[in-house]
């Protein structure tokens with residue numbers, strides 16, 4: 001029996017949903033803040049060697065990881081999620097079953113590639129509802145068995161030119177994909193979505209990363225900030241300014257104010273909260289600090305009116 005049959009999809013629900021047969025049209029790659037910045041700078045999710053206990057780990061196959069799963073208890077992979085259209089990803093490709101990995105929740109792995117690997121792997125036919133991924137020809141929807149983790153291994157870079165959306169998710173409170181053996185070493189362990197977003201946006205700001213190319217993911221069509229941007233910004237301002245005794249002289253949006261805000265962001269993104277708060281004291285009050293922070297983040301994401309962010 002083919003191994004994938006153990007994970008076969010159920011029937012699409014006629015009402016409500018069936019977790020063993022969930023429709024999907026997007027797949028995503030979720031990463032920690034540092035990797036997310038690297039992805040933005042590279043303009044793509046770059047494939048890498050498979051280093052876990054996978055049967056591909058002794059072959060020089062480079063893959064990028066994408067998945068349709070949403071983890072409501074938090075993601076092991078980090079806080080920053082990049083979404084892509086699944087149709088774009090699979091167009092003209094070959095599909096192979098790689099393996100099922102016995103994690104706490106079993107992970108089914110399917111390789112999506114241009115390369116003929118018939119001699120190494122079993123071809124996977126999504127048109128047949130006998131495995132965890134099914135393309136139903138009668139309704140045209142892709143379905144997956146959400147009782148398992150489905151991991152697509154893409155044997156190619158995934159360019160951000162095809163990016164559909166960026167959002168922020170919760171990092172799981174006790175599992176981490178980077179520090180598998182010692183999750184407490186992860187600085188982002190248990191960090192919730194808006195704080196993850198705040199760490200990401202401030203890291204981009206202090207690293208000189210230009211997110212204005214991705215402005216549609218942070219700004220709505222009417223020019224107002226999207227919820228993701230608003231909640232990350234508020235998280236940053238509230239966390240940093242809480243219990244700060246504002247006693248400084250910075251009042252306006254001067255170059256000095258902007259420079260100090262960047263220093264506050266730098267301390268915040270690297271977890272130096274005491275230092276961030278000490279720097280924050282240099283402002284006259286919370287409003288002047290909020291305005292200066294809104295100016296820096298608005299410029300970075302291409303938001304024209306920083307007042308829209310400061311007033312959220």
Ligand SMILES: [Zn+2]
Pocket residue numbers: 032076077078171175176177178179186187188189
């Ligand atoms: Zn982690």
